[in-house]
Amino acid sequence: MEPMNQFSAVALPLPLENVDTDQLIPARFMKEPRKPNGYGAFLLHDMRFDSSGEPLDFMLNRPEAASSEVLVARRNFGAGSSREAAVYALVDHGFRCVIAPSFGDIFASNSVNNGLLPALVSEQDCERLLEAMAEQPATITIDLQNQCISLGEQTVSFDINPTWKLKLLNGWDDIDLTLARTPEIEQFRTNYKNRYPWLG
Amino acid sequence: MAGKTLFDKVWQAHEVCRNDEGQSLLWVDRHLAHEGSFHAFNKLAERDMPVRHPECTIGIADHYVPTNARNLIAVQPKVRSVIEQLVDNTRKHGVELIGLDDPRQGIVHVVGPEQGITQPGLLMVCGDSHTSTHGALGALAFGIGASEVAHVLATQTLWQTKPKRMRITIDGQLAPGVSAKDIALAWISRLGADGARGYAIEYAGSVIRGLSVEARLTLCNLSIEGGGRCGMIAPDEKTIEYVRGRPYAPKGEALAQAEAYWRTLFTDEDAQFDREVALRGEDIAPIVTWGVSPEEALPIDSMVPDPANETSPSKARQIRDSLDYMGLKPGQKLEDVTVDRVFIGSCTNARLEDLRAAASVLRGKNCRVPGIVSPGSTLVKAKAEAEGLDRVFVDAGLEWRESGCSMCVGMNGDLVASGERCASTTNRNFKGRQGPGARTHLMSPAMVAAAALTGHLTDIRALRG
Numbered sequence: 083m084e085p086m087n088q089f090s091a092v093a094l095p096l097p098l099e100n101v102d103t104d105q106l107i108p109a110r111f112m113k114e115p116r117k118p119n120g121y122g123a124f125l126l127h128d129m130r131f132d133s134s135g136e137p138l139d140f141m142l143n144r145p146e147a148a149s150s151e152v153l154v155a156r157r158n159f160g161a162g163s164s165r166e167a168a169v170y171a172l173v174d175h176g177f178r179c180v181i182a183p184s185f186g187d188i189f190a191s192n193s194v195n196n197g198l199l200p201a202l203v204s205e206q207d208c209e210r211l212l213e214a215m216a217e218q219p220a221t222i223t224i225d226l227q228n229q230c231i232s233l234g235e236q237t238v239s240f241d242i243n244p245t246w247k248l249k250l251l252n253g254w255d256d257i258d259l260t261l262a263r264t265p266e267i268e269q270f271r272t273n274y275k276n277r278y279p280w281l282g
Numbered sequence: 283m284a285g286k287t288l289f290d291k292v293w294q295a296h297e298v299c300r301n302d303e304g305q306s307l308l309w310v311d312r313h314l315a316h317e318g319s320f321h322a323f324n325k326l327a328e329r330d331m332p333v334r335h336p337e338c339t340i341g342i343a344d345h346y347v348p349t350n351a352r353n354l355i356a357v358q359p360k361v362r363s364v365i366e367q368l369v370d371n372t373r374k375h376g377v378e379l380i381g382l383d384d385p386r387q388g389i390v391h392v393v394g395p396e397q398g399i400t401q402p403g404l405l406m407v408c409g410d411s412h413t414s415t416h417g418a419l420g421a422l423a424f425g426i427g428a429s430e431v432a433h434v435l436a437t438q439t440l441w442q443t444k445p446k447r448m449r450i451t452i453d454g455q456l457a458p459g460v461s462a463k464d465i466a467l468a469w470i471s472r473l474g475a476d477g478a479r480g481y482a483i484e485y486a487g488s489v490i491r492g493l494s495v496e497a498r499l500t501l502c503n504l505s506i507e508g509g510g511r512c513g514m515i516a517p518d519e520k521t522i523e524y525v526r527g528r529p530y531a532p533k534g535e536a537l538a539q540a541e542a543y544w545r546t547l548f549t550d551e552d553a554q555f556d557r558e559v560a561l562r563g564e565d566i567a568p569i570v571t572w573g574v575s576p577e578e579a580l581p582i583d584s585m586v587p588d589p590a591n592e593t594s595p596s597k598a599r600q601i602r603d604s605l606d607y608m609g610l611k612p613g614q615k616l617e618d619v620t621v622d623r624v625f626i627g628s629c630t631n632a633r634l635e636d637l638r639a640a641a642s643v644l645r646g647k648n649c650r651v652p653g654i655v656s657p658g659s660t661l662v663k664a665k666a667e668a669e670g671l672d673r674v675f676v677d678a679g680l681e682w683r684e685s686g687c688s689m690c691v692g693m694n695g696d697l698v699a700s701g702e703r704c705a706s707t708t709n710r711n712f713k714g715r716q717g718p719g720a721r722t723h724l725m726s727p728a729m730v731a732a733a734a735l736t737g738h739l740t741d742i743r744a745l746r747g
């Protein structure tokens with residue numbers, strides 16, 4: 083995973099609540115292999131296209147969307163299923179950060195595991211950002227180290243779990259970190275088996 | 283020293299260590315893998331890594347399996363490939379598989395408890411958000427994403443930040459016609475679909491103690507729909523009785539040891555919760571969802587909300603958007619909403635008790651609308667057939683299918699057509715969940731059966747009355 087720190091990019095407003103994982107990637111696309119084409123084309127598919135596949139008037143169909151790296155949405159973004167494919171769809175489309183006042187728990191950890199920053203802002207700050215965007219794409223600056231977001235005149239701070247911040251800043255991978263602790267895990271396992279012998 | 287909650291006790295028993303930022307590395311007792319795990323196995327393959335403890339993982343085919351036959355003959359090639367990848371991956375890594383043609387096959391969250399794989403005090407994970415179900419037996423169980431599944435396969439552990447603790451206490455008594463599904467929709471509509479985000483939930487109170495184990499499974503299943511990290515119920519004699527004798531349960535001396543431990547798994551009287559929520563059983567009515575999030579739910583005798591009555595413009599817009607998708611009019615009586623089909627199934631409401639509840643409404647009657655019934659497991663199917671429930675459904679005009687996730691998510695091709703309205707015992711009324719453009723109303727099995735008979739959303743209390 084690429085380390086992340088400060089970056090400026092085009093942000094898209096998505097002023098909706100409860101954008102769940104079934105909307106982020108409808109289930110029927112999940113049998114596709116991720117390689118070689120990625121899942122970007124499936125992102126929010128049924129909001130982007132009508133049933134005959136014609137594009138609808140939707141933010142993600144605008145020309146600016148092709149280069150955008152940030153989404154600003156309302157509460158409970160990524161609620162629902164644990165499908166990591168929802169994150170793959172965002173990442174494969176080019177997104178590096180989603181800003182919202184709350185995230186589905188599993189979605190948020192899936193995001194971090196794929197280098198996508200789930201930036202948690204207050205409801206008020208989220209509305210300020212959306213207002214400043216006035217339903218248009220806008221250039222935004224994300225500073226992970228200092229946990230702040232700037233858009234025009236507005237600067238707001240965001241929250242992030244400290245472990246997740248460290249992982250994103252360094253591009254760390256959990257499996258490597260954990261394997262370094264193998265002796266500790268084995269020691270735990272021995273004690274555990276003694277305490278709960280019926281599980282051994 | 284302050285007492286501990288049930289959740290704290292189970293968490294602590296699994297904590298290997300903590301990192302400098304306070305995250306815990308947890309030992310995982312059991313991992314359940316369904317077809318969607320192919321991403322995780324691919325990640326292992328990319329790194330050329332083995333499964334560290336193959337004996338701690340069990341593969342179960344459910345999401346993509348056909349429900350009209352137990353073979354892959356008529357299955358679309360891409361769907362078939364996903365099912366076959368589970369077979370290949372489990373075989374390659376020496377992981378046990380409960381596959382399509384296994385008599386124990388079923389939805390992973392039905393099979394776990396049914397086989398005794400789920401036990402009090404275990405830490406269980408699965409790449410599926412409804413893993414919260416298993417907490418009904420006092421396990422700490424939660425859904426994880428594919429990267430985390432790969433981590434569990436590679437290390438048998440998982441990094442987690444400890445959630446806060448919330449207790450939902452329900453005292454009093456449930457009225458006739460009110461079920462665990464209604465309890466869940468009641469608290470979710472009150473707190474919101476993210477109301478329990480960041481919390482581990484414990485359900486307590488006299489109503490919970492009075493619930494059967496199967497009803498508890500339904501309640502804990504829906505914890506995730508309110509954003510909870512997990513949902514737990516302290517094991518009691520009912521729980522122990524339920525687990526005892528199941529294929530994977532401990533036996534003999536080991537069982538005695540296990541039972542002694544299970545009886546220590548309760549919340550100490552002086553333990554503190556970060557949030558307490560209380561509901562009265564008497565105040566809970568049969569509930570249906572009207573919108574596109576489980577929080578958009580109301581008692582069946584209410585009307586569809588009117589965005590004009592909303593003071594917050596964003597809330598009003600949200601309601602308008604939901605009504606538009608659902609094809610409903612503001613102020614319309616919920617009971618006047620007609621349905622096109624019904625679905626009885628899913629890890630939420632397809633256990634034997636659920637099928638009995640639906641069948642008792644349907645017995646000797648004719649449905650006005652078509653629908654399918656997919657038992658939660660092949661074993662549930664066999665038991666239901668032994669009781670003649672299959673005949674009740676078929677005679678009423680519904681299709682009796684094989685077990686799988688089926689129309690809960692439509693991955694196997696069991697879909698609700700665009701614009702059609704489905705009364706469903708499932709857990710998600712998200713846009714497009716049961717198929718592109720499908721309109722889903724969530725409710726209990728008895729309420730779905732009632733809607734099947736009348737062709738519209740129906741108050742089960744009146745029908746019984």
Ligand code: SF4
Pocket residue numbers: 344345389390391410412628629630686687690691709
């Ligand atoms: S029945 Fe539905 S909710 Fe349950 S595991 Fe299957 S798809 Fe998920």
